[in-house]
Amino acid sequence: MNDPVLSARGLRKSFRSGDAMLEVLRGVDLDVAAGESVSIRGESGSGKSTLLNLLAGLDAPDEGTVAWDGSSDTGARRRSGYLGMVFQSFYLVPELDACSNVLLARRILGGIDAAARSRALELLDQVGLAGRAHHLPSQLSGGERQRVALARSLINHPRLIVADEPTGNLDERTGNAVVDLLLGLCTSATTALILVTHNAAHAAKTRRSLVLTAGTLGGS
């Protein structure tokens, strides 16, 4: 059997809060198979973003391990090619147009060529922004910015996309459209997806729905 795209074992994470230690994650285990979509819900402050940061290699657990495709290398170099990230606040670079924002992830991976430019335009077309490739983020709506961020997360053909409340700053209709688009793109590219969301309807659209409660993951 193939290694899971992502495998986490016994993740623990605490933060200092005044004199006390606040234990946010208390031994989280998670496996995500290739092409699988997993949603993680939980109350505010339950540790969803903390978990996502550990899974994405942006932060180190106090205890436990994270492996991508069986390898514990979750450093920056590997992350650029293995993982795509989507954030609640889009995080587009304001000085770059939509196409350049999409290509930024590719540049970081190691330079761009004609094929990369072509793929960026193709992705923008897939997210419905073919005509806005050369618009700056300031000239795009919130939904359009998030769609640019989706295209950026897919430019390097990642094995896994982690999306941290990608609809948090969008209205319901736009949020639904973005989640549908995200799931559709992941399915067609056989890319695994971890979707952190508050929205039960969005979570229901993923193949597996988990809830983070009291620092541990459980089925919904």
Added chain:
Amino acid sequence: MPWYLHLALRQLFPTGRRFPFFTLISTLGVTLGVALLIIVMGVMGGFAYETKHKIVDTEGDIQIKARGAIADFPAVVKRVESVAGVAAATPYASDTVMIKFGDKAAYPQLRGIDLDSVGQVTPLDRYMIVGSLDDLDDDSIVLSAQLAQSIGANVGDTIEVYSPLTIQRMGEDEVFLPRQVRVVGMLEIGKQQLDSSTVYGTLRLAQDLYGLGSTVHGINVRLKPGVNEDDGAARINAVLPEDIRAFSWEDSFSDFLWVLSLERNMIFFLLLFIVIVAAFSVMSSLLISVVRKTREIGLLGALGGRPVQVAACFCAQGFFIGVLGTAAGLALGFTALAFRNDVVLWITKVTQRQEVMRRFYEFSELPSHTTGSTVALIVVMTIVISTLAGLLPAWKAARLKPVEALRSE
């Protein structure tokens, strides 16, 4: 192009936007610093270059001197002229005299020159403004223009010359009359020190005044074009007796050249502070940029950018501002130098100080001379300082952890 350089350029010059204010202000500071360095160093270089030029024009490339006077100088001149690389040599006698015209006196250097050979070594004819050196005989002199003006003498006037010998004999209770000489010309070299205190006469006149007999004080030498002065002096010394030595003009005026060099270096060092202050402005702008873009920096880390690359992005912005500011500063500086005399002329006309300017600064026009090495030094120093200005912001950006930067408000 690496992503951090691409992003650095885009942050300085965003797509579809006007020149950003931060970039403009940062670049402007560097531009003004470089322009000022180019202008001041150019003018300082001009003063030094013109001064050196005048020294060589009036003293030759090499001066030959003895402990006392040089006896049998025709033989020495002949021997010197036989040395490879020597174009010509001319003897001279020079000392301080007192001249008197009416009730006005002055104490210039009277230099006796050999009319047959002086033109091949020191092109004094070039500086004659009235009369000609050909009009000189053993009973006449040529006055420097400002000296003539200060004692009120004109061409055709007769003035009295008292040499040190005259004064010495007067002290011995001997009756010794001053030498009466006619003024047959005036010259203006363009260097205040020479124009206010120099008199030229024939070698015979000077020998008589100084009691030299058939000896001279020294010999000036002109080298062929392209011959190095130090090499020329060494070759001449090889054929001269030990009590007669040849010195390149740089050796003869080494103290003066050292002072000139010290002045230039000090001014360069002081003006460099303008670039350093401009670099602080660059640093301040970039630090603000790091704070404003904290979440973007977090994004770059999340997308796989390494801290050293994030740091390079901000350092590169300092570098690009340095390059742009230097290029604009060079253009501005050289343009200002090109129009320097128009500006000075306008200022002196408005303030009616043309004569003061000439008297005080020794030159009637503001000279300028910029060497490639000076420009290279200014360019390299400015770009290095600007790039260093990006180091602190770069270090702060590199220290940001993506997870904390993304979470910042």
